[in-house]
Amino acid sequence: MKYLIRLSFDGTAYCGWQMQKNGPSVQEQVFRALTTVFGNVQEFSGCSRTDAGVHALDFCASFAADSTLPCEKVIAALNANLPRDIAVHAAEIVPDDFHARYSVIKKEYRYRILTTPARSPFWEDRAWHRVGEYDLEALNRAASHLCGPHDFRSFMAAGSKITDCTRTVFDAHFEQDGDTLSFYVSADGFLYNMVRIMVGTLLEVPRKYPPEEIKAILEAKNRAAAGATAPARGLYLNRVEY
Amino acid sequence: MKYLIRLSFDGTAYCGWQMQKNGPSVQEQVFRALTTVFGNVQEFSGCSRTDAGVHALDFCASFAADSTLPCEKVIAALNANLPRDIAVHAAEIVPDDFHARYSVIKKEYRYRILTTPARSPFWEDRAWHRVGEYDLEALNRAASHLCGPHDFRSFMAAGSKITDCTRTVFDAHFEQDGDTLSFYVSADGFLYNMVRIMVGTLLEVPRKYPPEEIKAILEAKNRAAAGATAPARGLYLNRVEY
Structure with a gap:
């Protein structure tokens, strides 16, 4: 049976989702729990890499297992074997050709900014x-320029090897909720550090850039045209659609 | 000058506010920061004791210092000297006879319950x-019976030495906010474990107790009549008024 599981994790203690030699990864913890519950799994894949310190409210992973365990039991069994900073909140059975990474239609990130003086x-x-x-109206006007299919090279970490930098952003907007300001962005895919560079750039609006400057930054197709990379700790993978 | 400071803290790592021999306290950390900033402080007092693991969004403390440091500088200087799980968010100058504990008019606690399956x-x-x-309507009807002046002996930890157990509850109600259910209760004072016993009791409504049973539990004036003590980790001191 092929399963899709949806996880949330606090990424503070991890080098990211992807297994790495230089630190503990979320993937490693999930793989260990899967092995304990299912004995053996194949085709284990996550929906994306994430950076060290990045969080998830809806990270997706798929795997095949020789099992007919019902989904609610999968959730409970995995949670009993995962550390407290990782938890599964949903599971479903998916077709055999489903792939957590390649079957993604849309991903949404949320970036949280605490705006209180202390x-x-x-x-x-x-x-x-x-x-x-924060001028919410100006921020949202600036963010709107990111929507649509664009070459997002200006919003990609310098040194990335990707050559096709065109992605389609479906939505990009800010919301104020009490003491936190959140930036939401959904797209068919994201370049390395794309959301964090968007946030680092947008938050300079309107002081450094007028909202319309975002168009010019996109057109520059040059990382140097955009602002700083916002820290990982505010970033959450918020929702994944297949 | 006498100062009142308002703090928030994540109480997970502490044995509570009060300095104790058997573990690290929030008070000790705040005292250390005060000493670093002011050299020497007198009449240092918190608004209440808190249990190990209990949190605060608005804990109040007062102290006298030979200083004329403006309040915004007091906040910044203390935060630079406090660990990351404790922060000051407000400071004001108060009359010399002000006392963080004895001048309290009203305290509000919030208790958070995560209701998701995972x-x-x-x-x-x-x-x-x-x-x-959770039947929000039944919970709120039950909670309403706690309002007013009552002898809250049934909602006090067994073994407490207090003899006058009359307190006035101004408000007690539940609110559902997404995945969390919160119980809010404000009063002129609280007995030991009072909020946690209220929560442990109310959450048995309506399955174990009909909402009106709360009246009988109060009238019993006996800890054994009420439900279990809810865990410390859901409790937040939410607001203090003088």
Whole structure:
């Protein structure tokens, strides 16, 4: 049977999803739990790599197992074997040719900014504490220029090997919710550091860039035209659609 | 000058506010920061004791210092000297006879319950994960019976030495907010474990107790008449008024 599981994790303690030699990965923890529950799994794949310190509210992974365990039992059994900073919240049976990475239609990220003057113990490692006045209307006007199919080379980490940098952004907007400002962006795919560079750039609006400057930054197709890379700790993979 | 400071803290790592021999306390950390910033402080007092693992969004403390440091500098200087799980978010100058504990008019607690079937990495240590269907209307009818001046002996930890158990509850109600259910209760004072016993009791409504049973539990004036003590990790001191 092929299963799709949806996980949330606090990425603070991990080098990211992907197994790596230089640190503990979320994938390694999930793989260990799968092996404990199913004995043996094949075709284990996550929906994307994530950077060290990045969080997920809906990370997807698929695997094949010689099992007929019902989905609610899969959830409970995996959660009993996962560390407290990782949990499965949904599971479903998917067709054999399903692939957590290649079958993705849309991914949504959320980036959280804590805007209070003082830091908060409850948002350490889980938001970017950036004090300031935010002009929500200007931010949303700027973000709207990111929507549509574009070459997002300006919003890709320097040194990336990708050559086709065209992605389609379906939605990009900000919402203020009490003390946190959130940036939501959904697309058919993301380049390396794309969301974090978007956030680092957009938050300079309107002080450094007028909202319309985002168009010129896109057209420059040059990382140097955009702003700084926002820290990993504010970033959450928020939803994945297949 | 006498100062009042308002703090938030994640209580997970602490034995509570109060300095104790058997573990690290929040008070000790705040005292250390005060000493670093002011050299020497007198009449240092918190608004209440808290249990190990209990959190605060608005814990109040007062102290006198030979200083004329403006309040915004007090906040910044203390935060630079406090660990990341404790932060000051407000400071004000108060009259010399002000006392963080004895001048309190009203305190509000919030108790958070995570109601999703699966646990969440983001609420570990910060909510009580208790799966179930909640009847908000019944819960609120039950909670309403706690309002007013009552002898709350039934909702006090067994073995407490307090003899006058009358307190006035101003408000007690539940709110559902997405995946978390919160119980809010404000009063002129609280007995030992009072909120946690209230929560442990109310959450048995309507399965074990009909909402009106709360009246009989109060009238019993006996800890054994009430339900279990809810875990500390869901409890937050939410607001203090003077």
